[in-house]
Amino acid sequence: MCTEWRPRAGPGSRTKSAPKNVPSSVFVTAYDRYAVRAFEVHALDYLLKPFDRERFEESLNRVQQRLVDRDPAIWDRLTALLREARRITCSA
Numbered sequence: 001m002c003t004e005w006r007p008r009a010g011p012g013s014r015t016k017s018a019p020k021n022v023p024s025s026v027f028v029t030a031y032d033r034y035a036v037r038a039f040e041v042h043a044l045d046y047l048l049k050p051f052d053r054e055r056f057e058e059s060l061n062r063v064q065q066r067l068v069d070r071d072p073a074i075w076d077r078l079t080a081l082l083r084e085a086r087r088i089t090c091s092a
Helices: 032-040 053-070 074-091
Strands: 026-029 045-048
Parallel strands (some): 026 045
16 A cells, blocks of 8 residues: 555556556555546555545455455465464564
8 A cells, every 4th residue: 555646747647558467556645636646547446544444444355356356365375474474473
């Protein structure tokens, strides 16, 4: 997730369709003026500060769905990785 974004203006800076393997980006900012541009560069979501827990979870669900659409087994691998990281952190 990006917490700050400064788009480059100018001709030719727009992309018509998302390239393959473009990262899934969620923009998190207090500025609504960049929202349209964020989606022009294929943002998955745009969270405008302040946001509540429900809106944050909505965005996370969108990210999860995108990851699963790209690779159905990825969510299980990420969950296992997070569990292992938590186990290591808690035992330290």
